Amino acid sequence: MEFAVDQALKIYSGGLGFLAGSHMKSAFALNQNLIGVGMLWKYGYYDQDRKQDNCMEVEFREKIYHFLVDTKIRVSLEIAGKTVWVAAYYLAPEIFNTAPLFLLTTDIEGNDFETRDISYTLYDSDAATKVAQCMVLGIGGAKVLDALGYTPKVYHFNEAHALSAAFYLSQKGLNREQLKQQLVFTTHTPEEAGNEKHDSQFLYHLGFFAGLSLDEVRSLTGIQDSIFNHTLAALRVSRKANGVSRLHGEVSRLMWGNFEDICEITHITNAQNKTYWADYQLEESRKKNDYPAIASRKKELKKVLFKTVADQCGKLFDPEILTIVWARRFAGYKRADMLTWDTERFDKLLRNSRYPIQLIWAGKPYPKDETAIQTFNKLHYISHLHSNMAVLTGYELGLSKLLKDGSDVWLNTPVVTREASGTSGMTAAMNASLNCSTFDGWICEFARANENAFLIPIAQGNNVNQEDMEQLFDLLENQILPMYYDQPDAWAKMVLTSMHEVGDYFNSDRMATEYYEKLY
Known part of the structure; x- marks a missing residue:
């Protein structure tokens, strides 16, 4: 349903799309006999902006892509007794270095407004429209392959x-x-x-x-x-x-x-695709075990990120200060606002002059998830109280790259076993950012506490939220901040270990090879 291959092609919402995009890039690099079939969403997922009072605004704007080619293929299927026509557009491999990609739309001549609407927005909230979207992708996609003369x-x-x-x-x-x-x-x-x-x-x-x-x-x-x-x-x-x-x-x-x-x-x-995500200079310095070069480059990248912070929030962040980022889809189980649950301790953390800190949040809630939107807005309103806290809008591929380049610590706080995998921390680690996470998803295969990542111990009591929050504060106050400022050699060793160990295994070339050999 979604492929995130480039910031210019806004047909994705989050992790599932980022993953599919990386898969397509690795399939291209490995010259695999693979094509992708997806949907061409007229309005994308949505554009995240702000209303006059600064609370989050969901906007749907038409996207037009001049780099896509109309294959002229038209196939039809029956949805609720009505004939729906589907067109296929082609994304050539050389545009974004991906395996060939065919994108389907119902927004064409021959369809009425109701059927054109099927391919307007990713994950439509109306049940019948969402099923119709799945039918266009499934039945329509298989028919397009038939029309192309492909027999997979x-x-x-x-x-x-x-x-x-x-x-x-x-x-x-x-x-x-x-x-x-x-x-x-x-x-x-x-x-x-x-x-x-x-x-x-x-x-x-x-x-x-x-x-x-x-x-x-x-x-x-x-x-x-x-x-x-x-x-x-x-x-x-x-x-x-x-x-x-x-x-x-x-x-x-x-x-x-x-x-x-x-x-x-x-x-x-x-x-995730390392060629796409890893900063070239950071990667070259990693190969040489040259931490001073990594630290120098990291400050340059922080300055670039902080221009966006200044532009969106009117705050001037300092590249010398430890910067922690929480950025991914806003959903209840991911607990974006965990640090704010203890107001007193949070306030103390942000006002610590001995160990200063900068915090950035970003991410898109599902546009109909009012609870997640309220969490986003709550964080934004709290940020007005602190010059070293920012909440950014527009979390897409471009901003995601800036945040991974510019973060020192990548924070991940899902309830354990609720996150199937997660991938944002992989690309953060590729860019010299240390993961701080609950023990869930991919982290279980990567992290060794205080060697290549900081781990929130698995909660043992009945109040998981309270225990996880307290453990996170303990980690920040007693380990992460003191290490960053007082033990630069230990920090350098940990960053290099993380960068080395995230390398080949969490590069999508390995993943695409496994899909080809183990699944296909």
């Missing part, structure tokens, strides 16, 4: 959004075993309740099953009750599936293990 050996469903393609392929005459040979599936959701479910009749009347009867769907997926679980269906029609970190693979096998007839679930740990 393997279709990879990255999340269950494209699942309707399985029913289209079955309707073309593939039996279940033949279908399974062609399908592989990646799940990104670590909680059963977070997986998409809909009433089977609702899906049937929309045309989600591509002309198959409900009896045929039940026979194919083994789902007999009235609620259709998209992930469960994908696990039953695929040859093989994977979670996106070692821990997530274990969680997924536990989560789905009681269901009969699912495919094998392995894991392929997420990674």
Whole structure:
């Protein structure tokens, strides 16, 4: 549903898109026999701005891309009894150094306003429109491949959004075993309740099953009750599936293990494209173990980031001061505002003259998630009280790169086991920023406390939020700040260790190779 390949192509929301973009860049670099099929969102996800009172504004602005090529291919599918036309646009490999990418849109002549609307905004909040989006991606995507004359050996469903393609392929005459040979599936959701479910009749009347009867769907997926679980269906029609970190693979096998007839679930740990994300000078200095050069370059990069802070917030940050960044999608379980829960301790931290600190937050909530938007706004209003605290808007690829280049510490605070993988800390580490994190997702495969990262110990009591918050403050006050200012040699050693160890394994070249060899 989303690919983040360049700041200029705004068809993504966050981590899932960043991951798909890195995969496409590595597939290109490795010359893999792979193409991507996605959606061309007219308004993108949304543009994050501010209202007159500075609270967050969600804006939808039309995007026009002159570097995309209209393939002139038009295919149709039936959605809720109406013929919907789909066009395919092409992103050539040389534009952004990606594997070939085909992007689908319904915003074309021949469709009425209602059907044009299907490809307007990523993850539409209306259930029928969201399912229609999945149908365009799945059924429409498979039909576009047919129209191109491509006969893929393997279709990879990255999340269950494209699942309707399985029913289209079955309707073309593939039996279940033949279908399974062609399908592989990646799940990104670590909680059963977070997986998409809909009433089977609702899906049937929309045309989600591509002309198959409900009896045929039940026979194919083994789902007999009235609620259709998209992930469960994908696990039953695929040859093989994977979670996106070692821990997530274990969680997924536990989560789905009681269901009969699912495919094998392995894991392929997420990674990010180092060529795209790593600052060239930092990387060259890392290869030489030249920490003074890293420290010097880091201050230059902090100055660049701080221009954005000054522009957006009217605050002048100091490159000599330890700068901590929390930046990712705003969602409740990620606990963006954890540090502000203890007002007194937070205030003391920001006013510590012996160990000064600068804090930056950024990230986009889902536009209909009022709780997450309130958290974003609350942080912004608190920032008015502190000249060394900033909350930035517009967290997309460009700002993400600036923040990773300019941070000294990358803060990650999800409730443990709720984060399938996470990847932002990987690219921060590539740019000489130390991770400070709860022990979840990819961090479990990377971090060694006080050697290459700072770890918040796993909460042992009943009040996880309180315990995690207190442990985080303890880490900042007693380890991170004193080390940065009083033990520069220890800090240098830790930064170099982190940069060396995030290197090859968390570079998406390894990930793309594993997908090709283990899954495809």
